[in-house]
Amino acid sequence: MSEGIKDHSELSEAAAQSRASVLRSRAESYIALSRHDAAIADLTEAIALAPDNARAWRLRGESHRVIERYEAALEDFGEALRLEPDSAYALGSRGQTYAAMGRLDEAMDDFEHALTLAPDSLWILEAKADALVDLDRLDEALAEHSKIISLNEELAYSWVARGDLYQRMQLYSEAIDDYGKALEADPDYVRALSRRGEALRMADRYEEALADLNRALELEPGNDRALGSRGAVLSELGDNEGALRDLDAAIELDPDYVWAFRVRGEILQELDRHEEAISDFTRALRLDSGD
Structure with a gap:
């Protein structure tokens, strides 16, 4: 944490x-280590010493955003943009904050503004694509990807992100194909293997799906989503x-993996283990309803 001084x-x-x-x-090193409270303490003192430095406000806003203190983040980004109105970074980060709060129209305004300043910024384009998905504007999101x-x-990662959207669109x-491109770039990319395995399952290509999911689990044995997908493939x-x-x-x-409860319930039902199936379906319904 910041050492502080008694009297600036x-x-x-x-x-x-x-x-x-x-x-x-x-503070930047603290941020790199995900020690955001320590970063905020340093940046708060830095702002007290030099309140006209836009970078300090932006960095503190980013730390607030990451630890989900969204209102504080908005205040900091607003001050950073008052001092530096054409900061694509601050606009993009504020847009991410608005998106996390469900204020998607304001998020889109910030992303659009940021992209007029930095049209090839990959992370801002990605954040805009995510917001478009949340707005159910999937074709536009696909164009951004x-x-x-x-x-x-x-x-x-970019191929995986577009692959995930294609999968959402069935x-x-x-x-x-996109997961395959990702794996050409990084053959041991667990997420790409796991997600391609799931897409292959949905396409009824079970043996190929099993090969991908086995490899994903060799690389990351504790990957709950790959385990769930492989369970569904093995059942098929x-x-x-x-x-x-x-x-x-x-x-x-x-323990909150809704889909796994549903699939396990269906398998238990097929095995005439109906009490256990009812328990799993009940759990899935409770999780779906947020109870």
Whole structure:
């Protein structure tokens, strides 16, 4: 945490600016280590010493955003933008804050403004695409993801992000192709393997799905989503006992995994284990309703 000083007025202007600069730099390292409360403490002191530094307000706003103190984040980004109105970074981060609060129209305004200043900013384009998905403007979101890929085809994550959107749109062949591109860039990308396995399952390509999910779980044995998907695949292949082992493990890792309860309930029902099936379906309904 910041050491603090009792009386800033004791410092000369030069000394205050120097200390504020070091505090901002230390805060950036705290942020890199996800120690956001420590970063906020340093930045609060830095702002007291040098209140006209837009970077300090922006950095503190970003820390507030990451730890979900959204109102505080909005205040800080607003001050950063008062001092530096054309900061694409502050606009993009404020847009992310608005999006997290469900204020999607305001988020889109900030993203659009930010992209007039930095049209090739991948993270802002991605944040805009996410907001478009939340607004159910899926074709527009798809166009944003395609633009991101056109700017840098070597980023595995960008292919996965578009693949996820294709999968949401039930365009499984296109999703499988995008996950394949991601795996060309990074053959051990667990998310791409897991998500391609799920898309292959939805396309009834069970043996291929099983191969992807097995590899994902070799790389990350505690991946609850891959376990859940493999459980569903094993059930389709007639291995209900193997499926139950995977689904049990997935639920142990994530006790709120609604889909896993539903799939396990269906398998238990097929096995005439109806009391257990009812328990799983009841749990799924409670989780769905937020109870």
